[in-house]
Amino acid sequence: MPIRQLRPAAAVVATTLALLAGGVVVPGGPQAFADPGTDRPTARPSLGAPGVALRKAAAARGSRSAGTRINLSNAIASDALILVTLGDILAERDRLARLEKRRERARAAREAAREARQREAYLSRWVMPIHSFTWSAGFGEAGSMWSSGYHTGQDWTTSYGTPVYAAARGWISSAAWSDAYGNKLVITHDDGTQTWYAHLDGFRRTSGHVAAGTLVGYVGCTGNCYGPHLHFEVHPGGGDAVNPVTWLREHRVAV
Secondary structure (H helix, E strand, O other): OOHHHHHHHHHHHHHHHHHHOOOOOOOOOOOEEEEEOOOOOOOOOOOOOHHHHHHHHHHHHHHHHHHHHHHHHHHHHHHHHHHHHHHHHHHHHHHHHHHHHHHHHHHHHHHHHHOOOOOOOOHHOOOOOOOOOOOOOOOEEEEOOOOOEEEOOOOOOOOOOOEEEOOOOOOEEEEOOHHHHEEEEEEEEEEOEEEEEEEEEEEEEOEEEEEEEEEEEEEEEOOOOOOOOOEEEEHHOOOEEOHHHHHHHHOOOOO
């Protein structure tokens, strides 16, 4: 066989082997082969069924490999997203927990302040010094029966032994006989105001601190007295007496 006739066949074999191995690019483009004798493109030679199968297998392997790489990348990205999302959730949970703690402390502080105000209001309240009584001589009445020429307090008539209570928080500054007042007890309150409880039959307390409503003595008729009653006076700052009924009402006491 002449050498010229072998060349095309050898070229076809070499090209086929190259295609089976992964493909080559030849002059004339991927779809043509050159005829050495004429330099004219000829049709791509048929690879046959085995060649086609090999090419398809190679393409499938490449496709599976690419698909595996894509799936792995997607899995890594998905895991990273899950980790980021979980981290955000945990961080938000911690933030909300800290916020709730701050709110709870604020609520506790407000509640403690409210209770403290209520307690202080309760402790500093004013009350009636006697519970069961009949109205008698009022403040400012004039007459010879009072040593000063006029009445410096409020009288509430009741029976012997009726309890007498401290009108507000303070301390007992005196508890003794006081001429026309008979047995008189004096309480000095937080702002310096003094309250006097006169004509007592006896003392329940003679010293120490007292709260509003503390039992301090009992109604009697000692000193300049016309019958069992409590004579009650109020002296702001320890000075002159003022109308005790007005004072009590100004301090939210129902008189």
